[in-house]
Structure formats: C-alpha cells, structure tokens
Amino acid sequence: MNKITQLFGIKYPIIQGGMIWNSGYKLASAVSNAGGLGLIGAGSMYPDVLREHIQKCKKATNKPFGVNVPMLYPNIEEIIQIIIDEGVKIVFTSAGNPKTWTSHLKSHGITVVHVVSSSKFALKAQEAGVDAVVAEGFEAGGHNGREETTTFTLIPMVKEQISIPLIAAGGIATGKGMLAAMILGADGVQMGSRFAASVESSAHENFKKTIIETREGDTLVTLKELAPVRLIKNKFFNDLQELYAKCPSTEALKELLGRARAKKGMFEGDLIEGELEIGQIAGLIHEIKPVDEIFEIVLKEFEETKNKISSFSF
Numbered sequence: 018m019n020k021i022t023q024l025f026g027i028k029y030p031i032i033q034g035g036m037i038w039n040s041g042y043k044l045a046s047a048v049s050n051a052g053g054l055g056l057i058g059a060g061s062m063y064p065d066v067l068r069e070h071i072q073k074c075k076k077a078t079n080k081p082f083g084v085n086v087p088m089l090y091p092n093i094e095e096i097i098q099i100i101i102d103e104g105v106k107i108v109f110t111s112a113g114n115p116k117t118w119t120s121h122l123k124s125h126g127i128t129v130v131h132v133v134s135s136s137k138f139a140l141k142a143q144e145a146g147v148d149a150v151v152a153e154g155f156e157a158g159g160h161n162g163r164e165e166t167t168t169f170t171l172i173p174m175v176k177e178q179i180s181i182p183l184i185a186a187g188g189i190a191t192g193k194g195m196l197a198a199m200i201l202g203a204d205g206v207q208m209g210s211r212f213a214a215s216v217e218s219s220a221h222e223n224f225k226k227t228i229i230e231t232r233e234g235d236t237l238v239t240l241k242e243l244a245p246v247r248l249i250k251n252k253f254f255n256d257l258q259e260l261y262a263k264c265p266s267t268e269a270l271k272e273l274l275g276r277a278r279a280k281k282g283m284f285e286g287d288l289i290e291g292e293l294e295i296g297q298i299a300g301l302i303h304e305i306k307p308v309d310e311i312f313e314i315v316l317k318e319f320e321e322t323k324n325k326i327s328s329f330s331f
C-alpha cells in the first residue's frame with residue numbers, strides 16, 4: 018500500500034499543487050475526480066472567495082480534496098477559520114513556520130502537510146507534527162528555497178532525515194519524472210506547472226499558451242535573498258531585476274510586486290506587465306490538456322517505464 022494514497026484516501030499518489038490564480042475549485046475537483054488530490058490555492062483568494070470555492074468543490078466532487086495556505090499572505094486567521102468551519106479535511110501549508118498552525122488544524126481532525134525546500138525544514142515540519150512533507154526543488158514554479166537545492170538531490174536527502182511520508186515536487190510533469198522521484202525515495206508527487214497548463218486551470222488562456230511555448234532557460238529565480246520566486250523572463254521580470262539590483266527598500270519592491278501583478282499576469286493575461294510564475298519543466302509541456310487526459314498519459318508512462326526498468330543494462 019502506498020503511504021500517500023493511504024494518508025489521503027485517494028487512488029493515485031499524485032497531488033496538484035496549490036497555485037495562486039490557477040487552482041480554483043474547477044481544477045481541484047477535476048484532479049480529485051481523476052483519482053489524485055486536488056488543492057484549492059487560497060493564496061490568491063479573499064476569505065469569502067475561498068469559502069465559495071470550498072463549497073463549490075464539495076458539490077463538484079465527493080472525493081477528498083484540500084486547501085493550500087501560503088502563510089505569507091494576509092487574513093490567515095480568517096482563512097484557517099473558514100477551512101475549519103467548512104469541514105475541509107486536508108491542508109497544505111507553505112511559506113511559513115509549520116509550528117504556527119499545525120497543532121490547531123490537527124486538533125480539528127485535519128491532515129496537515131507542509132511544503133519545504135531543505136532537509137532542515139523537513140525535520141522542523143516533522144517535529145511540528147505534520148502528517149507528511151512536500152519537498153520542493155529549486156526548479157519548481159512559484160516561490161523557491163534559498164539553498165537552490167534541486168529535486169534530484171533534495172528528495173534522497175530529505176528521505177534520509179524524516180520518517181513521515183514524503184511528497185516530491187519540482188520538475189515533475191511526466192510518468193517518468195514521477196517514477197524517478199519515487200525511486201529516489203518519494204511516496205508521491207506534487208505537480209504544479211503541468212496542471213497550470215490544463216483546461217481546468219483558472220489561469221488566463223494567454224498564460225496557458227505561454228506555458229506551452231516556454232523553453233529551457235526561459236525562467237529564472239529573482240529576489241533570491243528576499244523571497245526567491247521563479248518567473249518567466251518578461252518585461253515585468255526585467256523591471257523587477259533592475260530594481261532589485263539597486264538594493265531598493267522593501268516598500269519599493271512591494272510596490273512593484275504586490276499580489277496585483279500576479280493577478281495581472283496569470284489571471285488577466287497581461288504577458289508584459291504581469292508576473293508569470295512557472296517551473297523549469299514548462300519546457301517539456303507542449304499541450305494544454307484536460308486533467309483526466311493528463312492523468313491517463315502520466316500513469317501510462319509511469320507503468321510502461323516501471324516495466325522496462327528490469328531491462329536497463331550497461
């Protein structure tokens with residue numbers, strides 16, 4: 018039995034990462050209906066909007082789903098209360114200290130998973146009492162770790178340190194990638210970029226098209242010392258890099274950044290002035306597909322590759 022399918026009561030150990038402006042109830046419920054675990058991304062939602070998405074998700078699927086809560090955004094207390102009131106059973110926290118909310122959530126019967134980018138923080142999350150960790154490598158879309166550890170090195174190192182279930186993220190978009198992560202020690206995988214380019218993603222069509230046109234080298238991490246984030250190199254990225262190089266005040270950066278830029282880029286489709294978060298693996302995503310087809314393709318490749326392994330030779 019797989020530890021991740023068992024923990025969440027799902028069929029396949031595939032999690033759709035919470036993604037601001039991409040993962041509303043339509044994507045989350047489609048992933049859960051396909052046998053994975055869908056996550057509503059609370060990071061881009063006002064509390065009332067989150068409540069609405071949770072309620073719609075409950076209607077759209079009778080399978081388990083969860084909510085991703087990046088702790089760097091405002092209204093966290095209100096968001097946590099809504100999650101509890103609405104009876105959500107699974108929460109993935111990220112971008113913050115796992116000690117802050119884990120015991121409170123668990124005291125309400127919620128399964129808690131925390132996203133980390135190093136073995137040190139994986140251990141801290143385990144100590145805080147989480148049920149599993151997502152170890153996310155530097156190639157991932159969105160916010161990254163300062164240590165720049167890539168998935169290929171991170172997974173076995175985290176595996177060496179922790180005893181709770183381990184979910185690999187960053188650079189996984191195929192069945193082969195999933196199998197490789199599991200060979201390295203992961204019990205399951207979390208994919209973001211691949212689902213951002215799905216039919217059910219709430220991202221603007223312009224952004225989805227840009228994802229499938231993205232090639233190797235088209236993304237870079239900026240704000241490295243402050244809040245590292247991997248973006249497509251558009252005008253907004255260049256403006257940000259230029260300002261960052263001048264050692265600006267936090268206020269000046271906040272003014273240029275803000276949540277509004279992420280909305281502008283990914284939700285409203287402004288490819289020039291907007292912030293476009295995506296992982297390096299976008300270079301391997303060539304088509305926008307419905308979630309059920311993505312599952313079919315990934316799982317078929319996983320099985321086929323697994324069966325071929327015994328014939329690998331040198």
Ligand SMILES: Cc1cc2nc3c(=O)[nH]c(=O)nc-3n(C[C@H](O)[C@H](O)[C@H](O)COP(=O)(O)O)c2cc1C
Pocket residue numbers: 033034035036037039058059060061085086087110111112132153156157158159160186187188189190207208209210211213283294295296297298
């Ligand atoms: C557009 C986008 C938005 C994201 N937003 C969040 C978020 O709100 N919270 C979070 O924990 N991770 C966020 N992530 C990270 C994903 O949940 C996931 O861990 C990551 O995408 C995995 O790497 P991959 O993109 O290589 O698949 C985001 C990623 C992308 C691409």
